[in-house]
Amino acid sequence: MEPSRTARAVIVGGSLGGLAAAHELAAVGADVAVYERSAGNMRARGAGIVMQPEVEDLLGRLGVTAGEVCVELRERQYLHRHGQPDRYAMPQLMTSWDTLYRTLREPLDGVCYQLDSRLRRVTVEGAEVTAEFGDGYATRGNFLVGADGIGSATRRLLDPATRPSYSGYVAWRGLEPESAVPDELLDLLSGRFTSFGTEGQQMLCYLVPGAGGEVSEGARRVNWVWYTNVAERDLPRLLTSRSGRTYATFLPPGEILPEVGKELMATAEVALPPQFTRLIEVSDVFMQPVFDLAPYRMVADHAALIGDAAGTVRPHTASGTSKAFGDAAGLAAALRDWAADRPLPAERLAQWEEDRLVQLVTLSGAGMDLAARSQLGTPGGRRFFAAA
Known part of the structure; x- marks a missing residue:
């Protein structure tokens, strides 16, 4: 009996969520490759991050306290x-952000991590998914992970009607x-x-x-x-x-x-x-x-969305990074023991999606409530920096 073929995961987005996905999926036996749209060095679009259990757990498995x-x-x-x-x-x-980025990136030196890769097209044929990028480069895998943030090209290709507000x-x-x-x-x-x-x-x-x-x-x-x-x-x-x-x-x-x-x-x-x-x-x-990006779905045909690509939480919850890490860990658990020549574990993926969407909706609502306490984003709240 021939051994099962190792699944290859194509991860779109090389920030913290994408790096977490690379570590988690590699840990369950997948080959991983990461494609990031930034052309040069990654630049932090946030700054401070509150340490949360999901982040600490992954760091611990990497030998970092x-x-x-x-x-x-x-x-x-x-x-x-x-x-x-x-x-x-x-x-x-x-x-x-940059401390975590460096900590997660350095152990992946031997993994494909390609910059200047703007996703333009995704096609699925049987058990293979192909990602095509703006420079004409294309790569094939067995599963695609969209970890490319609130402006996610992956999400737009899977659900063209969804837009942040x-x-x-x-x-x-x-x-x-x-x-x-x-x-x-x-x-x-x-x-x-x-x-x-x-x-x-x-x-x-x-x-x-x-x-x-x-x-x-x-x-x-x-x-x-x-x-x-x-x-x-x-x-x-x-x-x-x-x-x-x-x-x-x-x-x-x-x-x-x-x-x-x-x-x-x-x-x-x-x-x-x-x-x-x-x-x-x-x-x-x-x-x-x-x-804000309202949660809609996280699983498509041989693809999944994680982190802000799947839906946002307001920063007041201090959980945007930890949610992405939790998404990645749960996705890897759902794909554990899956091989490229076997059917996708559809039931496990559906359960992962259901569980994570429940948490996303809860966190999203909590963040809006916290903002409203300071009348941030509310119709009657005081406004600043209005043009003369």
Whole structure:
């Protein structure tokens, strides 16, 4: 009797979810290949990540402890526009996108990981799926995993009618070396999860590992995010870069227009505690609009969607990364012992889809509820950065 043929998984998307899928599928015996649309070095579109059990579990199986890739916090504090902060004990571990990326990417050095691969077409013939890319390159496998984020080309090809919708607010962000932050401000923020919120806005801050993954004092970075309601009609102006390009989903560091930067500081001075205003002043600000993508399905013919490609959760749940990792682990479990010359385990895949969609709907609703508490994205919430 001939041995069964090893299944080959084609993973579209080389960010954290795609890397998690590569590790999980390889662990159950699949050959994996990863195709990422970015042409150059991957660039973090988020910054800080709260360590969650799904992430810690995969790291542990790779021989990495959470403490090696995290900054430990001991307290939470709430700032006021005037007066002393309110504090209470709340230990947490914080990591960063680039630290996790590096930790997951390095063990895959021997795996096909191809950049500048924009998916253009997917075809299924029998037990084989073919992915064709914009440069004319095509690859074949037995199963395709769409881990290519909220702008997923995989999802558009499988479900052309699905589109993300703007949530009504944006995330202004900063990620600065702690050496660039004034000492008195660093003393206030170090070791603490710091927050402030009023109608239509919320700001959070905590320290994360340094650019090289360093977790020692003096080598870390200060990560912050300021959510503000912004009308959809005002987005193009805020997403226009110094070069004149208008971005759709992410304005990179260094690209904010000078006049928008002045508006940002003027708004911060009247809306935020002075400590947060000072932090923004010393930061190279970047920005992401917050989008929603309603969950629909995760399984198609010899294909599956994971992470934001399958549906989004608001960032307030601190679970976007962990959800993608959980999706990948569950998908690998459903495909365990499957070989290329055997029928797909349809019942296990259907059960995985059902379970993950239930969780996705729950997390999505929880994130919207958390946003609504600060009137973020709500019809009556205060709006900022309106054009004159």
